Amino acid sequence: MTTKYKDQDPQETQEWIESIEDALEEHGYERTRFLLEKLIDYAQTKGARLPFNTSTPYINTILPNQESDYPGNRDIERKIKSIVRWNAMAMVTKANKNTPGIGGHISTYASAATIYEVAFNHFLKGPSHPNGQDLVFYQGHASPGMYSRAFLEGRLSEKNLDNFRKELSKEGGLSSYPHPYLMPDFWQFATVSMGLGPLMAIYQARFMRYMIDRGFMEDTGRKVFAFLGDGEMDEPESKGALTLASRENLDNLVFVVNCNLQRLDGPVRGNSKIIQELEAAFRGAGWNVIKNIWGSDWDDLFAKDTSGALLNRVEEVVDGDLLKYVVEGGAYMREHFFGENPDLKELVKDLSDEELEKMKAGGHDPVKMYSAYKEATAHKGSPTVILARTIKGYGLGEAGEGRNITHNQKKLSDNEMIYFRDRFNIPVSDDDATKGKFQKFDDSSDEYQYLMEQRKKLGGSIPVRVNQPKALKVPDVSIFKELLDGTGEREASTTMSFVRLLSILTKDKSIGKHVVPIVPDEARTFGMDPLFRQLGIYAHSGQLYDPVDSDQFLYYKEEKNGQILEEGINEAGAISSFIAAGMSYSNHGIHMVPFYIYYSMFGFQRVWDLIWAAGDMRVRGFLLGGTAGRTTLNGEGLQHQDGHSHLAAAATPNVKSYDCAYAYEIAIIVQRGMVEMVEENKDVIYYLTVENENYIQPSKPDGVSDGVVRGLYKMRSTDQPKIRLLGSGPLMGEVLAAAELLKKDWSIEPGVWNVTSFSELRREAEAVERWNLTHPDETPRVSYVEELLSKNTVPTVAVSDYIKLVSDQIRPYVPGPYYCLGTDGFGRSDTREGLRRFFEVDRYYVVLTAVKALVHAGELEAGMVDVVLEKYGLDPEKPNPVTV
């Protein structure tokens, strides 16, 4: 940025500049930088208040004389790149001609082709590289380019390309965007929910460090690359963790932002400059920033710009204008960009309009991109971002190059196909061009040989997802004996029980070290602070201070090989750590078992999109919604009391969710989950809610383990029950008390059941129902819930500390009338007792509902409901908790 102050003594200014020139010539950049910083420091100590300058001039960070030599064959690489471009465009065009509206993107990859090709040919390490593979986040909308390249490598067939966005095709379709769930051998990371990629990439890089610091792997220089959009950087998640990356000195992390200055609707920053804004944000956050704005054609102009007119002009021009020059062409650019200043006009007088138009942006210049990557990958001490300027829809011409409509351009007309063919010299006839015929190099061609050789040197083709974790043994459930035996006379909460489980598990010889406890500044809330000392809190730099509680046994212990990830007040970051740990079996070939415990209200509700992405990425691990239950967490009020996370969990296909009533349930479920994840290699996430209500934890009854895992088991039976009660989680206590009242006050003895998971029951029952639908001639199968409850078709009353829809999930499969009680409405602070009355889930409402159900069933007289209301002092006119 040039200074806004007026030059009062140009001669003196010139003398200073000459001194700097001398320093540069004689001592180089390092020394010059040192001198300048020294001068600034000195001036500041003498009271000069210098504004913090966040951005540097609007030129390339790497000057021509600092560039690296290009090691590749530019001619061959260009030919390969052109064919990758063609196939990517043709794939989307054909898909939309054959199936109008199927969608896809042409312009994103068109702008990013050089960025990717240079990286593929020279930097990104594949799985068989001796140093191990890099982790690469591809920009979601650039997926056609990745498929196109894989096609040239022979990894995908023409049929596959024909079936882009037709995943149900028997011939093998290709997913719209990077979805490991749908293409588990290909994609590693789900990136298309914008903003999650950059956030998750930071935590992947951090987790790599964690694995190295804890001795699981060597530091071999593996890196995390994230290819991102400039529009995407507007997502708060994109920038939210930048300071963590620099604080942790993550020089294993490289962001590459494709700055085509456009997003979906139009310019990212028409009135200013997105590259400068991003530079400021990243520099301010402590990143190494490499701007690559201008291609080599501009080098000459900058070299000739002795008056500084070009420097001034690039400073003042805004992105909206830069886009206009792309669309309007050379003559317009001469008049409007160079035309206003005689020095500038002079500068370009020998260039034709066509030559002006062809002057490249930095991101389209392989030499510039190579140098940027070279510096980025060699940089030490901080993460690097490459800000590469490109043109969206590059090469599309009138079909969308730089146009505001470009993002949604899904197909080219015949003429536009021919223009594109000519623009990139694709060796294809007019007829084949208009048909979008895919192009491939012969196996014997130089291009094919080169393409394969470059990848071979770098460790094989990518994108690729590897799934070969080293085997690991899960302990028998008996290691949790303490939880299975119950607490005797002592009261404890399920949250405390879980912490005990974690403490026991982390001591296990086989799996203990693989456990990754994660907390977002909430360990003390859950009583996990004793683990600080036992396991240590991970800190790459160790503990550089004497903690205030160092004289205590359970002090706040940070250490380089600490096991706990204490993420601070940062649920989005903590779940990103969960994701990184839960993908370790694939990314690092080592099973890690994350246990992420957080306030349940700040889980699904706040970061469900990340959990959804975790499901897509086949993450394995345990989510613990702590102090859950709308009435069980009583004092915290409306924004803390969770009564609905189980519904979100139920809607996430590979999440199994459980509401635990007793310690032994936690032990059984966690052990079963670990077996599924680690021994059976299943891609599942377990979600357990645990609560802070203290009560006696009973010992495990015989024969319940299977029921606990499947979602339902019997607590109490009677010979001929007239009514059945289903309790769940912390409200099991109310249900048991209601059973007592029914017996004592009304001589009704109910059957009592415990539901650990309504959603697991529902899923199994749905699967059975679905099978029966298409197998009418075979003996119908019976779902687990029907099998258990069908002995009596008496009315059933279910109650949980969640909204009624949670228990309602099994309605179609419960024999007989089914009544659900739940905590619909906003939470609020009060006593547990008060809240349970307010939400109508306490023992008295259970009794009331049971009596009402029996009246309906003709088992009791109609007047009984009034009698119950009166006996327990229940107000018939009590307002509805949903609307109060």
Ligand SMILES: Cc1ncc(C[n+]2csc(CCOP(=O)(O)OP(=O)(O)O)c2C)c(N)n1
């Ligand atoms: C969270 C989220 N919001 C919105 C979208 C829809 N969307 C897809 S691409 C896009 C524009 C992308 O612009 P940019 O990041 O600059 O990428 P480019 O295609 O320009 O490289 C939008 C808004 C999305 N995918 N994710």
Ligand SMILES: [Mg+2]
């Ligand atoms: Mg963009």
